[in-house]
Amino acid sequence: MSNNVESRKRLLLAHKVLNLSLIKRNFLQRKFTFSCRKGRDMKKIIVALILLLFCGCAHIGTVRTDVSSPSFQEQCQPIRVVRCIIFSDGTWSNERIKVDIKKASDSFERQVGIRLKILEFRQKKFISMDWLDTLREMENTMERPGLTSYDMAIAFASFGSLQAIGFHTLGFGYMGCIDSTYRRYVVIKHLDYRIILHEVSHAFVLDHAHSLTGSLASFPLKFPILSRVFNMSEWLTPSDRQEVLKNKWRHFN
Numbered sequence: 001m002s003n004n005v006e007s008r009k010r011l012l013l014a015h016k017v018l019n020l021s022l023i024k025r026n027f028l029q030r031k032f033t034f035s036c037r038k039g040r041d042m043k044k045i046i047v048a049l050i051l052l053l054f055c056g057c058a059h060i061g062t063v064r065t066d067v068s069s070p071s072f073q074e075q076c077q078p079i080r081v082v083r084c085i086i087f088s089d090g091t092w093s094n095e096r097i098k099v100d101i102k103k104a105s106d107s108f109e110r111q112v113g114i115r116l117k118i119l120e121f122r123q124k125k126f127i128s129m130d131w132l133d134t135l136r137e138m139e140n141t142m143e144r145p146g147l148t149s150y151d152m153a154i155a156f157a158s159f160g161s162l163q164a165i166g167f168h169t170l171g172f173g174y175m176g177c178i179d180s181t182y183r184r185y186v187v188i189k190h191l192d193y194r195i196i197l198h199e200v201s202h203a204f205v206l207d208h209a210h211s212l213t214g215s216l217a218s219f220p221l222k223f224p225i226l227s228r229v230f231n232m233s234e235w236l237t238p239s240d241r242q243e244v245l246k247n248k249w250r251h252f253n
Helices: 001-055 072-075 092-110 131-141 161-170 192-204 237-245
Strands: 080-088 114-123 154-158 176-178 185-188
Touching: 001 131, 072 161, 072 192, 080 092, 080 131, 080 161, 092 192, 092 237, 131 176, 131 185, 176 192
Parallel strands: 080 114, 080 154, 154 185
Antiparallel strands: 176 185
């Protein structure tokens, strides 16, 4: 009889130890899962804060908050129309290009009173993917006699294979450029209305190349893999805006 009692006591004790072990293991698993989830959530919060910081810094020191002022809009008058011939290698549809040019034009008109007008689209396959070669090819094409009178020529051309790999995976590469002689030939490699604004602004800002902030900032941020370009503003700084207004009626010919 006493042996049976002792056996039951040992069995009950073993069950208690086992239950305590299970409870402890479940608690640790929940704690580890919670810690992992908390860690992942914290990483998401940190990434979001970094993106907000970069995106917010892009607008510091720009005219963004002043555009609705009547006196500001008065300085934008009268409106100048810049006549553009558009080249496309077929990477993007004409309709999509029109949408981004319209967005760039509307923003530029609000800031400095300059409107972009598309005269015509031309399909063209460029011989070289290099941006400098593309600029030279555009210049040679536009110098032929009998062409429509125009102010600027803007080419939308794809990256080369190596350029595309570097840009989309590492975030490095030219997204757009303008010739430094006439300031009227533009190549866009990444379709974004802010890049169009950046390059067109170069046609009117002649006393310097880039600014620390605003539309003419020289180092927009692009994270690898992600298609969106961060920390790039559509708004000019006050000094860049004054330079554009000063050269608003420049001759392109």
